[in-house]
Amino acid sequence: MPSVLWFRRDLRLSDHPALCEALADGDTIVPLFVLDPVLLGPAGGPRVKFMLDCLRSLDHDLDGNLVVRTGDPADVVPAVAREVEASAVHISADFNPYGRRRDENVANALGETPLRATGSPYAVSPGRVHKPDGEPYRVYTPFYRAWVEHGYPRPPQRPTTIKTVQGLQTDRLPAGPDIGHTELPAAGEEAALGRWEEFRDERLRSYAEDRNRPDIPSSSRLSPYLRWGCIHPRTPLADLKGRAGKGAEVFRKELAWREFYADVLFHQPESARENLQPRYARLRVDSGTAADERFTAWTTGRTGYPIVDAGMRQLRAEAWIHNRIRMVVASFLVKDLHLGWKEGARHFMRYLVDGDLASNQHGWQWVAGSGTDASPFYRVFNPVRQGQKFDPSGDYVRRYVPELRGIEGPAVHTPWEVPDAPKGYPAPIVVHDDERRDALERYEAIKG
DNA sequence: TTTTGAGTTGTTCGA
């Protein structure tokens, strides 16, 4: 009897426990992907486009045997299972709020046919790491220690042969949304593994020192691939094992952040929409026409603060922003423009190729102060300082803000101090020192 | 139960 392997956030063939299970279960498999209209809308153009390219790559790796069907998974998956009289439907578990609801509906609709989950997009599935009393961690560092202690399995082997059921109807993959001039990374598993190996061999050594530098290629850029499962975190983690050096340790910690936030979201699904610390509902945020105009200045990269504008333009150009700059632009929206983190988070999810609900929402909450961070609320990023410190050459700003290319060196971070300042670049829309004080007052008001 | 120590990512001021 054949079995179905329903792909979702695991668009690869290596290091794939559910695929191994499916192959062990039946003599042939149906590699299935369901184009779920519910997911295609909110995902945003770049992410949908990238996903479709990953699917084309997966189909190629499966010798053209990927079966694509469009519709509600609760209809489509049981229909395919009946069609081939499948013994089971195999999946990697999805722990996101929508994914959990969807999989429950599909399991019910499948009736007698089991929906069997093996593995997940995480080295340690959400819910597995907890305090000795069984409660989840709310602070990263103790979570990290327990996560390392818990350990994770080694990657399973890539299957040598995959026999698929032939002759099934399959939908054409659509070309995808128009994303203008946005340039996406190469899609698929081979690109993901190549990216990891290049990072491991070229940049891991200096990662601890360079990872905050957006002006040089310092980060792994694995996030889009992790988002769609073109690579599983087990693969880099296995490579990092036994590797000495600060870089390996710091990179492992970054992977653990992804797992921590997935765990937080698993235990508190409402944190994708609501403040983790309820008192932040009382934080005064601006609204109205002036606020709308400021939001537009932020999204279009015209705030007059070069490091912020470079970040927001990188988002449009590449559907990706360096992590350090994500914090800078987020801090600017929340603490300099006094707008709610939810607006910023929504904008990120719309444009990011790697947009991940748990990491994105909790990253924003961390910046806003409503999240898992217990650090003092008076941490307000100074956009000029951040630029000077982390883009010391100014190359990052000049790469994304062409109006400022005439200014050499780090002076690019303070164009208002440059004589004969370039035309066409806006003056700062707010004065940071004033807005910092304003933000601190607003935070003061919700204390206790 | 109580107490103690610690918490990703900052900034400013004054010595």
Next chain:
DNA sequence: GTCGAACAACTCAAA
């Protein structure tokens, strides 16, 4: 230019 302290005092984890 560099360095340490202050910011202001909260929540969580663990002993």
